[in-house]
Amino acid sequence: xxxxxPDEHVGFLRDRGIDVSGLEVVDGETFSWSGYYDxxxxxxxxxxxxxxxxxxxxxxxxxxxxxxxxxxxxxxIPTFSExxxxxxxxxxxxxxxxxxxxxxxxxxxxxTSVGSTSCS
Numbered sequence: 001x002x003x004x005x006p007d008e009h010v011g012f013l014r015d016r017g018i019d020v021s022g023l024e025v026v027d028g029e030t031f032s033w034s035g036y037y038d039x040x041x042x043x044x045x046x047x048x049x050x051x052x053x054x055x056x057x058x059x060x061x062x063x064x065x066x067x068x069x070x071x072x073x074x075x076x077i078p079t080f081s082e083x084x085x086x087x088x089x090x091x092x093x094x095x096x097x098x099x100x101x102x103x104x105x106x107x108x109x110x111x112t113s114v115g116s117t118s119c120s
Contacts, residue, residue, distance in 0.1 A: 002030040002053045022062055028053040033098070049100045072096070077105065 003025060014020050023100050030053035035046040057076065071093040 001025055002028045005030045019064075022060070022065055024057075024060075026053050030054075043097055046099060058100075075101075077101070077108075 005025070009100065010020055029050070029052040031052050032048075032050045033046065033119065034048045035044050037044055054076070059076070067089065068088075069091045071090045071095065073095045075096050075098050097109060
């Protein structure tokens with residue numbers, strides 16, 4: 001995340017037992033997205049996507065993260081998701097994405113999810 005991200009939000013997560021040990025803070029602005037959903041909640045309408053520090057983000061897993069049984073790879077550049085996967089050790093690995101990656105990085109998104117089971 002960028003240095004603009006409020007410390008109290010990280011504290012909120014930490015205070016609830018969420019592991020933030022792998023969180024990286026770098027110079028620049030945090031990723032932001034604005035959009036809306038209509039009646040069909042399966043379709044997001046993007047107004048603006050600002051990648052900011054996320055554009056150069058390279059995930060690095062700690063040893064503890066590499067040994068996790070359950071992994072949630074949240075919205076990130078698809079090729080970066082692949083490098084964050086802990087291999088075959090995890091019982092379940094879930095990859096999330098958004099229309100920005102589907103529209104702009106579709107081939108790498110498909111390559112990243114090959115061999116995975118997809119749920120809708």
